[in-house]
Amino acid sequence: MSLLHAVLGFVAIQPMTGYELGKAFSTTAAHFWPADQSQLYRTLHRAEADGLVESTTVEQATRPDRRLYTLLEPGREALEAWLASPLEPDTSREPFLLRLFFAASLGTAGVIELLDQRRSSAVELLTTLDSLSASAPPQLSKATLAAQLQYGTLESGRAHARAEITWLDELRSQLADHKESAR
Amino acid sequence: MSLLHAVLGFVAIQPMTGYELGKAFSTTAAHFWPADQSQLYRTLHRAEADGLVESTTVEQATRPDRRLYTLLEPGREALEAWLASPLEPDTSREPFLLRLFFAASLGTAGVIELLDQRRSSAVELLTTLDSLSASAPPQLSKATLAAQLQYGTLESGRAHARAEITWLDELRSQLADHKESAR
DNA sequence: TCTGAATATAGGACAAGTCCTATATCACGT
DNA sequence: ACGTGATATAGGACTTGTCCTATATTCAGA
Numbered sequence: 001m002s003l004l005h006a007v008l009g010f011v012a013i014q015p016m017t018g019y020e021l022g023k024a025f026s027t028t029a030a031h032f033w034p035a036d037q038s039q040l041y042r043t044l045h046r047a048e049a050d051g052l053v054e055s056t057t058v059e060q061a062t063r064p065d066r067r068l069y070t071l072l073e074p075g076r077e078a079l080e081a082w083l084a085s086p087l088e089p090d091t092s093r094e095p096f097l098l099r100l101f102f103a104a105s106l107g108t109a110g111v112i113e114l115l116d117q118r119r120s121s122a123v124e125l126l127t128t129l130d131s132l133s134a135s136a137p138p139q140l141s142k143a144t145l146a147a148q149l150q151y152g153t154l155e156s157g158r159a160h161a162r163a164e165i166t167w168l169d170e171l172r173s174q175l176a177d178h179k180e181s182a183r
Numbered sequence: 184m185s186l187l188h189a190v191l192g193f194v195a196i197q198p199m200t201g202y203e204l205g206k207a208f209s210t211t212a213a214h215f216w217p218a219d220q221s222q223l224y225r226t227l228h229r230a231e232a233d234g235l236v237e238s239t240t241v242e243q244a245t246r247p248d249r250r251l252y253t254l255l256e257p258g259r260e261a262l263e264a265w266l267a268s269p270l271e272p273d274t275s276r277e278p279f280l281l282r283l284f285f286a287a288s289l290g291t292a293g294v295i296e297l298l299d300q301r302r303s304s305a306v307e308l309l310t311t312l313d314s315l316s317a318s319a320p321p322q323l324s325k326a327t328l329a330a331q332l333q334y335g336t337l338e339s340g341r342a343h344a345r346a347e348i349t350w351l352d353e354l355r356s357q358l359a360d361h362k363e364s365a366r
Numbered sequence: 367t368c369t370g371a372a373t374a375t376a377g378g379a380c381a382a383g384t385c386c387t388a389t390a391t392c393a394c395g396t
Numbered sequence: 397a398c399g400t401g402a403t404a405t406a407g408g409a410c411t412t413g414t415c416c417t418a419t420a421t422t423c424a425g426a
Contacts, residue, residue, distance in 0.1 A: 001411070001412070003412080003413085036412095036413060036414060036415085038413085038414080038415080038416090039412075039413055039414080042412095042413095063420090063421070063422080064419085064420065064421080
């Protein structure tokens with residue numbers, strides 16, 4: 001249940017509404033933590049019921065009312081406890097690798113197509129991250145710790161995207177050679 | 184629901200029991216597709232109910248009976264359809280990045296500790312993958328396509344683990360420098 | 367003028383996965 | 397002798413996330 005922690009993390013920086021949180025996720029955190037809009041609001045409700053955050057309704061003339069969420073002390077404690085808790089081992093699912101693992105029946109040509117598809121999404125991702133990265137403060141060494149860490153997550157995405165592309169290219173050429181030599 | 188496809192993929196290679204599938208996942212596929220034992224059996228039941236696989240009970244004297252699952256034609260079609268379907272964009276969650284993103288309140292020293300923890304799990308993973316990789320056939324260029332692809336998923340894991348370590352080291356030294364210069 | 371996107375929140379139905387427990391027997395080590 | 401792990405399957409309870417729909421208004425563009 002880490003969406004809760006992400007929500008607490010954002011609200012700790014600044015009180016926010018559910019809508020703003022959605023924006024924050026889809027811009028800053030999209031590449032490592034997709035957040036479903038519906039789930040977001042449900043998480044906020046639950047966090048409030050659990051006394052972690054508090055909401056005040058901000059009436060608006062033309063738009064629907066906004067509910068501004070503020071972090072409460074128990075919420076801050078939960079956030080800190082999460083940050084300090086031991087890292088659990090990564091158990092991530094990689095749908096692409098799953099597919100590749102079983103893709104032999106597509107034949108060499110089919111697999112190469114699959115690799116090329118994957119390659120172009122990786123390039124696309126890298127381009128997106130590059131442009132986000134370009135809009136970061138140039139004086140990183142003088143930035144706050146928070147800014148450095150947020151930039152760091154971007155760098156992580158870039159590093160992995162580059163690694164993915166390199167790996168794909170190697171595998172591709174290996175398969176192509178094999179096909180060649182099998183003539 | 185990709186566990187189903189993974190199950191079909193394994194059963195396509197060779198008829199298997201749920202128990203054997205569990206083994207297959209935890210040895211070959213553990214690093215990209217963790218499979219819960221309970222979920223595995225449920226998936227098998229459902230696949231059989233849907234006419235994708237067929238099971239025959241193999242009675243055993245001392246051990247509990249085994250149910251051997253065989254791929255049926257509709258199952259093979261489902262598998263091929265999945266392999267040929269367009270790749271959906273990756274929406275993976277990265278709990279570590281989420282934590283790092285909000286970790287500023289731990290302070291530079293605390294963050295460095297976090298990075299070090301992460302680094303040692305990455306090194307551990309890399310070591311595991313390296314030893315798996317070492318037991319692969321040396322004549323890779325002569326291997327079957329299936330073997331090449333399966334080896335490829337291992338290589339992917341290694342490439343990403345190395346990228347992770349490099350990135351962690353860079354971030355770590357950047358934070359350390361910053362701390363240094365802030366004295 | 368009409369359509370769609372943005373602003374803002376919310377619920378229902380469902381899918382998928384996790385964790386724990388149950389059952390039963392045998393082999394192996396201490 | 398005694399517990400632990402391997403073999404083998406299965407269900408219950410629960411959590412989390414996804415997808416779709418609803419509601420209500422305003423503004424920009426075709």
